[in-house]
Amino acid sequence: MDEQKVLSIKGLLDDTPEEYLSHKEKYENSIRKSVLFYKTLHSTEDENMSVDEKTKLNFRNIVTSAIFKDNSPFMLHNSMFIPTIMGQGTDEQREYWMKRAKNMEIIGTYAQTELGHGTFIRGLETQATYDPDTEEFVLHSPVLSSYKWWPGGLAHTANYCIVMARLYIKGKSHGIHPFMVQIRDEETHMPLPGIKLGEIGAKLGFNTVNNGFLGFENHRISRDRMLMKNAQVLKDGTFVAGSNSKLTYGTMVYVRVLIVSNMANMLAKAVTIALRYSAIRRQSQPKPDEPEPQILDYVTQQHKLFIAIASSHAFYMNAMWLWEIYYSVSLQLASGKLDNLPELHALACCLKPLSTIDATAMIEKCRLACGGHGYMLSANLAQTYGLATAAYTYEGENTVLLLQAARSLVKAWVGHVKGRPLKGTMAYLAGDSTVKAWDGSIDGIIQSFKVVAIRKISSVVKILQDYEKSGLSPEDAWNKASVFLTAASEAHGRAVLLSVYKSEMDKRAAVLSPPLRKVLLQLVDLYVTYWALEKVGDMLLYASITDKDVDELQRRYIELLAAIRPNAVGLVDAFDFRDEILNSTLGAYDGRAYERLMEEAMKSPLNAEPVNQTFHKYLKPFMRGKL
Numbered sequence: 001m002d003e004q005k006v007l008s009i010k011g012l013l014d015d016t017p018e019e020y021l022s023h024k025e026k027y028e029n030s031i032r033k034s035v036l037f038y039k040t041l042h043s044t045e046d047e048n049m050s051v052d053e054k055t056k057l058n059f060r061n062i063v064t065s066a067i068f069k070d071n072s073p074f075m076l077h078n079s080m081f082i083p084t085i086m087g088q089g090t091d092e093q094r095e096y097w098m099k100r101a102k103n104m105e106i107i108g109t110y111a112q113t114e115l116g117h118g119t120f121i122r123g124l125e126t127q128a129t130y131d132p133d134t135e136e137f138v139l140h141s142p143v144l145s146s147y148k149w150w151p152g153g154l155a156h157t158a159n160y161c162i163v164m165a166r167l168y169i170k171g172k173s174h175g176i177h178p179f180m181v182q183i184r185d186e187e188t189h190m191p192l193p194g195i196k197l198g199e200i201g202a203k204l205g206f207n208t209v210n211n212g213f214l215g216f217e218n219h220r221i222s223r224d225r226m227l228m229k230n231a232q233v234l235k236d237g238t239f240v241a242g243s244n245s246k247l248t249y250g251t252m253v254y255v256r257v258l259i260v261s262n263m264a265n266m267l268a269k270a271v272t273i274a275l276r277y278s279a280i281r282r283q284s285q286p287k288p289d290e291p292e293p294q295i296l297d298y299v300t301q302q303h304k305l306f307i308a309i310a311s312s313h314a315f316y317m318n319a320m321w322l323w324e325i326y327y328s329v330s331l332q333l334a335s336g337k338l339d340n341l342p343e344l345h346a347l348a349c350c351l352k353p354l355s356t357i358d359a360t361a362m363i364e365k366c367r368l369a370c371g372g373h374g375y376m377l378s379a380n381l382a383q384t385y386g387l388a389t390a391a392y393t394y395e396g397e398n399t400v401l402l403l404q405a406a407r408s409l410v411k412a413w414v415g416h417v418k419g420r421p422l423k424g425t426m427a428y429l430a431g432d433s434t435v436k437a438w439d440g441s442i443d444g445i446i447q448s449f450k451v452v453a454i455r456k457i458s459s460v461v462k463i464l465q466d467y468e469k470s471g472l473s474p475e476d477a478w479n480k481a482s483v484f485l486t487a488a489s490e491a492h493g494r495a496v497l498l499s500v501y502k503s504e505m506d507k508r509a510a511v512l513s514p515p516l517r518k519v520l521l522q523l524v525d526l527y528v529t530y531w532a533l534e535k536v537g538d539m540l541l542y543a544s545i546t547d548k549d550v551d552e553l554q555r556r557y558i559e560l561l562a563a564i565r566p567n568a569v570g571l572v573d574a575f576d577f578r579d580e581i582l583n584s585t586l587g588a589y590d591g592r593a594y595e596r597l598m599e600e601a602m603k604s605p606l607n608a609e610p611v612n613q614t615f616h617k618y619l620k621p622f623m624r625g626k627l
């Protein structure tokens, strides 16, 4: 696809930095650009029909990040509204709504979270009560806490949305289901009667996403507006349950899978900026007779940055692998086979949190690695952090998701002890977890991570059982053990991340030139060694590492940093981000960071006049003692 063509369209990139616009202007500018971007992208994609969905998504994601530093108000239309129609609609509903949504005849969002509940979906309070006399659902927000709160684009952009609401038929609740709801008039864009809409206000990031609130006052929609692929309500009010109520959560699983590759991209961007800047920035004079070195030559700087390069590769490989699993499970679900859904859910509940936790921490480290200039918004590291840390919370708060994964792991372990077979990515739990002599090879360390996971899972299951034996209810035992349950999930997630990164690289190794293979495998080695040192306590406890082994591992780590140093700039150049996509004074390809900082500073509205009017109004009288 022609990224260059997209980015050269006039008006897509901002002349005035967004941060100098008011809240309202930011929104209006983002809408103008969203429309232009949609038209441009469509014409570009039409020329590239052969490209597969995953490449298309990645391309869109990267180009979008250049045009919208703080994300687009159409974001939810593409990432959740359309996927929910696809995943939850009947054939007829898909046919009708997809045509309208794909052509942008309607703009939609996904309204699930409420003021009172986000995590606990079964606690949602928005009501959809079926009225068999009129064959309609009556949508109602009975209390303030039932107002929808957060959906992107909901405030002033979307005219339709998918509302997740509790279905009532003849006084009986039938759980949470998706409803297609028109919220604004298609001609005037006014909110429809019985619908209260607005924007939720300024946030840490996402300030151009137009996140909104929504309340209903007995608003009626026809029966065919319930998305009925899974569960159905017949005309007379008969409820037909779906094969698994959790299929209603399908869009969330899809987005959790996408988030892993999104984190790989965000981290790649941040480290490209910080690393290029580290190559031109010179500071201090360790040797009196020599010039100031590039800060990239300080090993502490390499320690901050090289792991971010390796982590981006690791997330990318894991994301592609997870995408394949998602794809094949989706095909199975379509043919009614549900067996592998729990494993997909558990995997997404490990990899979404770990990728967002690591990316958030490493992007912040990239900012810190740029010293004072990293703090400038024009460096584009603060905004990148804002986007990454949002993903820590959205699409399932990370602690909550790790506890979901723990639920599957505990179940698997208990079953294994009872003799039930383990399958898929949990099959390794049946392996040997006895302490052996330390094996410091890459495969040996990965094996140690698996042992750590087995031991943490088995240990927390024992804790849970002991609590229950002492008289605690299963729920209280679970809560009491939850710190260690999340630790067990993290250990499992680390074992998956490490082993998939290594095995996916091995698969590709054969087609790489020997020098490239060498460098990419150094990154794998660095990643594995870094995490062994980060988790040295676990290695001591469960994998019999000795102080001598740790010493060796530390030396190996330092040697790897030295080996990667000559290729470090090449490695970030290989991410192949155009300057427009990095959008950073510090990270441009030509290294003219100081010139760019000054050029950007001159765009500050305060620099338009030499004396600001507040001097005459306040400062002068104040300094003369007249105020």
Ligand SMILES: CCCCCCCCCCCCCC(=O)SCCNC(=O)CCNC(=O)[C@H](O)C(C)(C)COP(=O)(O)OP(=O)(O)OC[C@H]1O[C@@H](n2cnc3c(N)ncnc32)[C@H](O)[C@@H]1OP(=O)(O)O
Binding pocket: 057, 060, 061, 075, 078, 079, 110, 112, 113, 118, 119, 120, 121, 122, 152, 246, 247, 249, 250, 252, 253, 255, 258, 259, 262, 341, 342, 345, 393, 394, 395, 396, 397, 400, 404, 407, 408, 411
């Ligand atoms: C274009 C590229 C863009 C890329 C970037 C994208 C950016 C996009 C921007 C997005 C912006 C942000 C947009 C947004 O933020 S949209 C809002 C997102 N909101 C959330 O993610 C809410 C998080 N909460 C939940 O998911 C659930 O309520 C949890 C999971 C916490 C519990 O749930 P609940 O209380 O109802 O369940 P339970 O505890 O009774 O039962 C648990 C049982 O159910 C199974 N189970 C649970 N869940 C699933 C599942 N999904 N598939 C299959 N199975 C599932 C589970 O294994 C267990 O099974 P078992 O053990 O009993 O056998």
Ligand SMILES: Cc1cc2nc3c(=O)[nH]c(=O)nc-3n(C[C@H](O)[C@H](O)[C@H](O)COP(=O)(O)OP(=O)(O)OC[C@H]3O[C@@H](n4cnc5c(N)ncnc54)[C@H](O)[C@@H]3O)c2cc1C
Binding pocket: 076, 110, 111, 112, 113, 116, 117, 118, 119, 120, 149, 150, 151, 152, 206, 211, 390, 393, 394, 395, 396, 397, 398, 399, 400, 403
């Ligand atoms: C930038 C952004 C965009 C968003 N976009 C959308 C959108 O488009 N559509 C939409 O519907 N929603 C959206 N959301 C909402 C988002 O999905 C929720 O905020 C998220 O799922 C977390 O739920 P919560 O806010 O209820 O947090 P809470 O669940 O209240 O979490 C607060 C704390 O309680 C802890 N906690 C909660 N439950 C448990 C538990 N069972 N065990 C242990 N600890 C627990 C959490 O770990 C956390 O520390 C968005 C949020 C953000 C930040």
